[in-house]
Each structure stands twice: as C-alpha cells, then as structure tokens.
Amino acid sequence: MLESDGAAATRRLFFALWPSAELAAGLADIAAAAARRFGGQVSRRESLHLTLAFLGEVPGEAIPALLAAGRQVVAAPFHLQIDRLGFWRHNRLLWAGCAPVPGLQALAGELVAALAAAGQPLPERQRTFAPHLTLARKLPAATSIAEVGDFPCTSLPEWSCSRFVLVASRPSAAGSIYSPLAEFPLSA
Numbered sequence: 001m002l003e004s005d006g007a008a009a010t011r012r013l014f015f016a017l018w019p020s021a022e023l024a025a026g027l028a029d030i031a032a033a034a035a036r037r038f039g040g041q042v043s044r045r046e047s048l049h050l051t052l053a054f055l056g057e058v059p060g061e062a063i064p065a066l067l068a069a070g071r072q073v074v075a076a077p078f079h080l081q082i083d084r085l086g087f088w089r090h091n092r093l094l095w096a097g098c099a100p101v102p103g104l105q106a107l108a109g110e111l112v113a114a115l116a117a118a119g120q121p122l123p124e125r126q127r128t129f130a131p132h133l134t135l136a137r138k139l140p141a142a143t144s145i146a147e148v149g150d151f152p153c154t155s156l157p158e159w160s161c162s163r164f165v166l167v168a169s170r171p172s173a174a175g176s177i178y179s180p181l182a183e184f185p186l187s188a
Contacts, residue, residue: 010057012169015070015111016049017161018180019133024048026156027082027096031135034085034094038148040139047178050080050133052108052164053115053122062120067182069118070166073110076188078103080159082133087148092139094148095132104131107164107186162186 019027028045035042058066080098087094098104108129112122166182 010059011063013055013058013063013066013181014167014169015052015055015164016167017052017159017164018049019159020157022157023082023159027133027135030085030096030153030156031094034148035136038094038136038139038143040092040094040136041175042136043134044175047176048133048135049167049178050131052129053111055115055120056123058120063181065118065120066115066166069111069114069120070164070182070184072114072117073107073164073184074188075107075110075186076103077160077162077186078107080104080161082156082159083153085135085148085153086132087139087143089141089143092137092141092143093134094136094139096135096153097132103161105129107161111164 024045027048028042031042034040055066078101080101082096082098084097084099085094086097108131115121163183163185165180165184168179168181169176170179171177
C-alpha cells in the first residue's frame, strides 16, 4: 500500500478495520437479502468496513502526521463476531455490528489519543464511537427497527482483527471509492 502520494490538496480520510473476503461476502449476502425485503441501496462488497475514526477532509500536508499517529497505536489483535443488525431511522441506514469487545474499544481509544497527540484531534461530533458496518443506505423511511431486528443475521465467520488501515474516500456516481493508503499491524 502507498503511504501517501501528497498530490491532493485535501483528501477525505478515515481509519478503519477491513473484513476478510469471506466475511465481506457473507455481509454482502445479508445486505442483498435485506435490500430485497426492505429496499434501499446496498453497499458494495469491496467497500464494507468498520470505521474507527472518521477524519473528513484533511490537507495533504497533514498525511505524514496521520501516518505517524497510526504507527504510534499499540493495541493487541482481537476477534469480533458480527451477529446483529440495526437500523438508524435518522439516516435510513441498515448496519451490522457486534457486542462490545474490549480489544475494539481499546484500539479506537488508542487511535483517538494518538491522533490528538499528533495535533489531529477528531471533531467533537466524531468522538462517540459506534462500531458498525454499513450494509445498505436509503432504506424506506417506513422501515421499522422491529422489522430489521427480526431479519435473520446468519452466522458469519469470526473476524480476526490483526491490522487497521488509513483510507482515502473519493466520491463517484456508483458510490464512494475507497483506497487504502497505509496499513498498521496490531501487536501487544
């Protein structure tokens, strides 16, 4: 992966966990089935991720500080079991998630602290960590949380989280295109 190209004046960036191809395929199947039942726009399989820290538009000259912050994070690998679906009515979004996991919380906390120490604190509205993977957008407003809760979330493979990535997001007609800029291994 490229560490940075520095060419863009600003880039829309975020740190994330990226699922394995097997897990992404299972999530994409659930998203497609949910869209057939409820409607909405399914997230592309290759774009599925769990955001750790959304940075928004960042000047190109800040990328080295972000890379340094990512390298400063010390967190142990951990496992997630994506086993629940949810629906956020305010933005009509279907998501998949998991029970609270100390390793995930620790990673997110370490990353926020490293970003602040590097002079790149998260905006106030981004500091509440709500771990989820967006499966579909633009569901009908009439969709109910109860309907989504009743929708089967089949048994997905356990997610072994051993790295996180810094990602650039670029809008396109087909939805945002994500390009990993750097990868950071997790180790105790």
